[in-house]
Amino acid sequence: MLSTFPILQVEQNWDGVRLAVLLPMAAAIGTGNRLSSMKKQLLQNNTLEAVFSLPAEIFYPGASVQAxxxxxxxxxxxxxxxxxTPYKKxxxxxxxxxxFVKRKNLGRVEQFDSEGNSEWKKIEEKWLDLYKNKTVMAGYSAMQAVAGADEWLAEAYMxxxxSTVTQDDFQRTINNYLAYLVKEGKVYES
Structure with missing residues (x-):
């Protein structure tokens, strides 16, 4: 038989405590009435300091959700x-x-350069530096004042x-779009 113990009520001061939460991107994108209302309520008592768009397959093999x-x-x-009015950006x-790259039967595998240095460590240092100094860098980061009705993703603001786009990038995008049109039956190859 389970016995119940009284729960001690301890008053704690949570002022200034930072909380990091992993969520599906849909929670950050959502601008519908219900989600916007929830985001606005969240911001009434808490400050949104940062939002990081994470790698597409960060939980591979397992969940395939964008986080x-x-x-x-x-x-x-x-x-x-x-x-x-947001008091800061x-x-x-x-x-x-x-x-990291995805490898069959191994999951996501860290990559190293020709001298054995971790690619991840270089990237991690850059990411931390951008965040710590609140640096805006094209293709990597942005600063924006947002409210509950806004999107909370870098993609919307950066x-x-x-200069990094190549002819191969353009051709790959065109090929993917053409494949989509063929798959949807909107274009027929002859």
Whole structure:
């Protein structure tokens, strides 16, 4: 027979505590009435410090959900005294390429350069530096004042670094689009 013990009520001060939460990207993208309302309520008492878009297959092999990490400061409203205007900008990191590759029967495997140095360690240092210094860098990060009705993903706010786009990237995108049209029966190859 289970016995019940009284739960001790201990008052704790959560002011200024940082909380990092892994969520599906749909929670950050969502701008529908219900989700926007929940996000607005969350921001009434907590500050959205940062949102990081994580690698597409970070949980491979297992879940295939696209994930993001949100960082909040608890018990500190995201808004000015008017309750509407964000009092500061939120950091958004596009942290999708982490130097790991997917290998059959192994999962995600860390990569090393020709001298045996971890690709991940170099990338990690860059990501941490961008976040710590709140640096805006095309293709990697952005700073934006957001509210509950807004998207909470880097993709919505960062500038694209077009200098890194190659002819192969363009051709691959065109090929993927053509394959999609053929699959959907909108284009027939003859």
């Amino acid at each position: 993001c990490c949100m960082v909040f400061t608890l018990n500190k409203s995201h808004f000015d005294v008017d309750g509407v 939120t950091f958004f990191g596009y942290y999708r390429e982490d130097g 500038e694209t670094d077009y």
